[in-house]
Amino acid sequence: MAEQQAATFELKNPEDAKRAWLWDSLHCPRPLPPLAMEGALTFYESGTGFGAQAINGYVYMSPGGPPAPTIDLPPSPYPDAMQTWERHYLPMLQAILETLRTRDYDALTAEQLAARLPGYVEESVRALACTMAALGQLMGPSAAFVGFCAQHFGPDGPIRAMTMLQGFANESSMAGEGLGALANRAAGSPALRQALRTGKIESLETVAGGKEFLAAFRRYLDDYGWGTQTWFEVYRPTWREDPSVPLRIIARYAEDREHGPQAAHERAVAMREQTVRETESMLPNAEAVAAFRELFAAAASYVPVIEGRARWQLAAGGLTRLPALALGRKLVAGGKIAEPNDVFFLGMDELPALALAGAQPAKSVVKERQAELEKQRGLQPVPMLGTPPPPETIDPGIALMFGFGIVPSTDIRRITGIAASKGVARGRARVIIDLDDSDRLEAGDVLVCPFTAPPWTPLFAIASAVVTNAGGVLSHSAIAAREYAIPCVTGTQIATSVIPDGAWITVDGTEGVVRVEA
Numbered sequence: 001m002a003e004q005q006a007a008t009f010e011l012k013n014p015e016d017a018k019r020a021w022l023w024d025s026l027h028c029p030r031p032l033p034p035l036a037m038e039g040a041l042t043f044y045e046s047g048t049g050f051g052a053q054a055i056n057g058y059v060y061m062s063p064g065g066p067p068a069p070t071i072d073l074p075p076s077p078y079p080d081a082m083q084t085w086e087r088h089y090l091p092m093l094q095a096i097l098e099t100l101r102t103r104d105y106d107a108l109t110a111e112q113l114a115a116r117l118p119g120y121v122e123e124s125v126r127a128l129a130c131t132m133a134a135l136g137q138l139m140g141p142s143a144a145f146v147g148f149c150a151q152h153f154g155p156d157g158p159i160r161a162m163t164m165l166q167g168f169a170n171e172s173s174m175a176g177e178g179l180g181a182l183a184n185r186a187a188g189s190p191a192l193r194q195a196l197r198t199g200k201i202e203s204l205e206t207v208a209g210g211k212e213f214l215a216a217f218r219r220y221l222d223d224y225g226w227g228t229q230t231w232f233e234v235y236r237p238t239w240r241e242d243p244s245v246p247l248r249i250i251a252r253y254a255e256d257r258e259h260g261p262q263a264a265h266e267r268a269v270a271m272r273e274q275t276v277r278e279t280e281s282m283l284p285n286a287e288a289v290a291a292f293r294e295l296f297a298a299a300a301s302y303v304p305v306i307e308g309r310a311r312w313q314l315a316a317g318g319l320t321r322l323p324a325l326a327l328g329r330k331l332v333a334g335g336k337i338a339e340p341n342d343v344f345f346l347g348m349d350e351l352p353a354l355a356l357a358g359a360q361p362a363k364s365v366v367k368e369r370q371a372e373l374e375k376q377r378g379l380q381p382v383p384m385l386g387t388p389p390p391p392e393t394i395d396p397g398i399a400l401m402f403g404f405g406i407v408p409s410t411d412i413r414r415i416t417g418i419a420a421s422k423g424v425a426r427g428r429a430r431v432i433i434d435l436d437d438s439d440r441l442e443a444g445d446v447l448v449c450p451f452t453a454p455p456w457t458p459l460f461a462i463a464s465a466v467v468t469n470a471g472g473v474l475s476h477s478a479i480a481a482r483e484y485a486i487p488c489v490t491g492t493q494i495a496t497s498v499i500p501d502g503a504w505i506t507v508d509g510t511e512g513v514v515r516v517e518a
Helices: 014-018 034-048 081-102 110-133 136-163 171-186 190-197 210-224 244-255 261-282 286-299 302-319 321-333 340-345 351-355 363-377 396-402 435-440 454-461 476-483
Strands: 020-023 051-055 058-062 384-386 414-416 418-421 424-431 446-449 465-468 488-490 504-508 513-516
Touching (some): 014 384, 034 110, 034 340, 081 110, 081 136, 081 321, 110 321, 110 351, 136 261, 136 302, 136 418, 171 190, 171 261, 171 302, 210 244, 244 435, 244 454, 261 454, 261 476, 302 321, 302 454, 302 476, 321 340, 321 351, 340 363, 418 476, 435 454, 446 454, 454 476, 465 476, 476 488, 488 504
Parallel strands (some): 424 446
Antiparallel strands (some): 020 058, 020 384, 418 488, 424 504, 504 513
């Protein structure tokens, strides 16, 4: 990890200082190059109505106040979140993404692609807006269920509530189970397992059973390989482009059958059922039990919908790579940039002129911006700028998602965060900043990371516990940890900075505390 440096994070517009601006460390934990940043800001402003701006390459958002969303979507006719998502907005979103996926971008000229790229980004943002439209019916019942449990069980209430929402089929768990099924294919073949360890397609093509395995693997990538590694890092290859990470995860599963997604899912179901029985037995009377059951039923779709949204959000980002890379290839052919992916280091307003015949190459500009991005990775963003909002005005769902209110620990041997998944585990800390570095995580290690997104989920079957810098009890890290029935502490803000890689630590996911051994 780059050494963190001091930097000035400040608002340039005096009017902005009247509002709260939050670094979105959950969805944009790292700095973005120009083209990726433009897509992110377009989504925040057009798809959510949040204010958004880039500061030192990082996204800061302002949930309150103007602007309002500019994408108008038809309201759902369905009464609950699951129906709204699966029957109304998901089909709409999938139609948009299928158009993005199947359009023949190579048939267009560089000038045409550069002119149309903003429109393609808007298509992707419209798909993302579909995922946000489903959120309204989801967060209210979930927050009410959490509130009920907090009322009856005190500080243990939120984690108790979320434990009872786990173990239902969802996209992230199904993606992990898909990798587990592929591991089952390879488990009985030492040659196939050895080829998988390389992470290279060509290693599999010549071993016995390799072609059959690859056919199944490519079907998996057709379903789950289009997405970005995080929400807006569209400048990085998808699994379809670079399958090395999932291939090596499959190899790990094939060699260690105890640390696989199916066993983890069974643990999550058992934990959910036990917690439901225990909770009902502890409620004071029949009226409270009836209220609990009603709230539980209303909130039960939370994980399936939230993880379904996450899958398609990442796919929407990943599919914008197709027109951008098509343009990048044409700019390479014209001598304007060195690699197709360099297109992401240029702004949409710069690309039309660069696409013209006779335009000066932008190779030096790209190199300068790549160096700037690397420098920005070493910065430590300020969590909030502007005027902090009164606590009573913060939406409960947003607070539970982002994990507001945690003051970073001053004692680096006892790090406090948010209790996100029950249990206690002791293991060797493995600080993983980037998914490409995930091979260092061994069975029983504690995954210490800035955040997680759905492509990180398979690592939860390998880890004994998870500790993150960002997020609350409703964040992806917390959901995935509960889905794999391992302890998790989120929202520490400082874990990856102060926990030494390789140190032995104890993670108390019930109390929200990480203890680092001397």
